[in-house]
Amino acid sequence: MLKMGRVSWHHADEDETVDLLQSTSDDDNVTSQRRVSNDNVRSLNLSPRVIQPSSGNKALDETKYKYSLISVLVIGIILIMMVNIGLGYRKCHNNEEQQQQAHPSKHITPAQDLCMDETTGLKFPWQKYRLPDRVEPSSYHIHLHPNFTHEDYTGQVEINITIIDTAEYVILHTRGQKILRATLTPAENSPEKQESYTATKTLFCIKNDMVAFHFNKKLKAWDKYSLLIDFSGNLTFSLGGFYLSKYKNQQGKETVIGATQFEPTDARAAFPCFDEPAYKANFSLSMVREKEVHTLFNTPLQSTTPLGGDIERDDFQPTVRMSTYLVAFIVSDFVKISNRTSTGVEVSVYASKDKLDQLNYALHFACKVLTYFEKLFKIPFPLPKMDLVAVPDFAAGAMENWGLVTYRETALLYDPMTSSVKDKQWVATVIAHELSHQWFGNLVTMEWWNDLWLNEGFASYMEFAGVNAVEPQWSIMSEFPLRHAMRAFSTDSSNFTHPITVNVTNSKEINEIFDNISYSKGACIIYMLADLLGKVFFQGVNTYLNTYKFDNAENSYLIQKVSIAARKSHPDIDIQAMMKTWTTLPGFPLVDVNLNGNKLSVSQSRFLYPTSDAQVSSSSVWHIPLSYVTDNNPMHPTKVLLDAEHAVFTLPQSVQWVKLNHNQTGYYQVNYDAAMWSQLINALNANPNAFSVSDRSGLISDAFEAARVGKLNYNEVFRLLGFISQEKMYAPIVTAVSGLRYIGHILKVQLDEEARNQLSSFTKTLFENLYEELSWKNRSSFNRNQMKLQTTITSVMCSVKHKPCIDEALLRFKQWKEEEKPIPPDDVPIVFEAASLHGTLEDWQHLWETFINSTDPNLKQKILLSVAQTTRLDKILFLQSEFLKGETIRSQDVQTLVSGLTTNLVGGTITWRFVKQHWDQIVEKISISGFAMRSIIKLCLDLITDHGEVEAARSFFISKGIGEMKSVLRNLENSEVNAYWAETRLPEVKLWLKDQSRGTKP
């Protein structure tokens, strides 16, 4: 899945002012929401039940896991041959349960934590979060009959199961369905009599989404049965499970479609199933629908049968062996365009009819990148077709359902007339991400969610590698640190970060790790490893994929295969030991560098932003693959491994400067001694081209970070920025803007208008040359770098109130409004934002009406972000009430809305109050632990640096039951970090700005 991004222009720490792949720092990328909250879905549950408090299930204890495997070995080799690793792991649970039952007194659980069936008052026979592993599914046939008018459906699922260990109950997942009947029949080829057994007892454990069926039949190991469950459920507009989505067609007629979003734990919200990634099975589907719509599934349609009247049934071929979270189906009237890849896979892109002409780029790119991945992974795409579908209401950015990838519309549609350069890049990035998952995640799947990063980190790296392969002229790798490293650093520099591999023991925790650590840190450490090993990295990946295809794996299996592949080429590096430090330690290292003649002395420590004068210390030692270039050899890096706290490397000769982390491929930050910083800054200003584009960007970022933690004077940072007025490349400029934005943000929160104006003046002097050269100019002769830069510079100059910029933006708005003169797509957000902030009331109203009437999702998103930036109190309140009504502003767009509202203090303060007041209504619309909510919390807390307010916010979150959520703690800590920075570092910045404004820059 891809979290969503691309919205705010003011909140993006890690991207520039104008784009935005996602927001600030936390796990909360800007536009995404995800599925409905579990609690929300539960409220639909038709059986009368009570939600139980959490019992604090414990995750797998690794020692027991090993023990369990050993016992299994001792018990018998035959069993081992039949039981794969996943089953071995599940046995561990079984043993625990048997113990628990045999010696109940040793395992006393407080009564209030027990999961009880509400109707019968009986204790549920399984108290853990993970399924008991006594029963394993091999195939499902799902039969569904939805009724969009009544917003409900009936269903039947037939699951072929094998009893792995003697069981009294068959226990599986369900959420929100009414179970009508369950019957068990011995498998057709079973020696047993073909007699059906209806469940005599059906118990529910609501908090763990489980149902237990008891049959008057002894279930012995290796017996095979068919389990048939009849059920019914509701369809809601909740963005999770099997849900409804609405859109208006060109004639203004409202059309409803049915779509799914299952990852991570919502397949169970559509049909009863064994909803854990290791329970792979084959799935087939029969969907009853009205004649005027059609069904899409993971596999091609097999047949359509008329059922009389307006009703037909679509039957689909069985899937390959796969996990439940990758199953998907869509019932809609969507239209498609198709093509075949050079290797024969049929690729189709679907959307509502009026958007048909916006699908060409997605189809072109998908065909190319799918073929690229087939070659890279050396495994043909295992399905006959690949559908990509734009869904009008969609929580995440996109979802990699095998053979049927779903996207929010802005991640798939591209209109050359109205979409910007970045819109196009976003479409390519998301498609590359999802299609790489078809191998990494779908073909080989993590055993359990604790290794989610393996899926998401790899796909987040491949989104760049895939785009780079298909669109090499974009030179996109120089933007990798902007999108992933900066974002990962911002979360990972907190005390409340987590190691990349993390235990997760309930749905809330699973949801919470769809964060910057799994995605962006994961991408960074994969990039670092791939860069270190070169092509042998993919040799290891190929072996891994081939070994575990159609099965599950843990992250150590990948590292092991890569390590074997690298033995010859990198005999001196213990890859497994190295990667262990990156996957098990929280945080990341700061490398301090000292140069003395030809002696390069380096030391590492954990990078943390301070919240007080107390020294932060940590004993963590990473194995860092360092790379460096010097003034003697500026383009050819030397690579060395730092696997201790300190080390000294001898250079062949004395040099003036050393630049570590060549091309920013490593996941660490660097600080140099004062003399070397000075030399680097001199060299950079004398000849910026002595450094690669990525290295120029990296030096800016390292300097800002070193200054932020008090290791470098801000005077030096500003001196370093001197070269920026001559810079012509996108990445360094965006990095500089990001560093300045942090200072501007704190000055805004501190209400220091004088210093803000001084910072604005400084910013104008840095960028005025580029503004004159690029802004508002015809782009036809521009290369891509210039196009992206034009948007960035214009946006920055308008945001610092450069008068010619605002005047021009307002003029263009007027011409668009009065004469319908088109605005170039890349200028649209800048022009709209200027109109919203500096235009008339009528201008604002005109924007809002355009929002209401437009069917273009890209345009709507841009308008919403702009109108939300208004400082007019009545309009802010109006937007908030529109969101609650849910008619004009979709739930999926809440992040865009809040992102706009919090760009200024007026909207921000009111919005935080609004969020607190309407908390319950908001969590009915979006998941309390999902991306969107985390983003909202982050955006609101970003505007607080007052200690009393921070504590009040903490109490509020505790009262709402999320006071212990890592992302909440991280955001609260961030407010303290900002407050401490303002106290200790800001005075120096303000002094410099004052001197600068007087023309006495030191």
Ligand SMILES: [Zn+2]
């Ligand atoms: Zn993904």
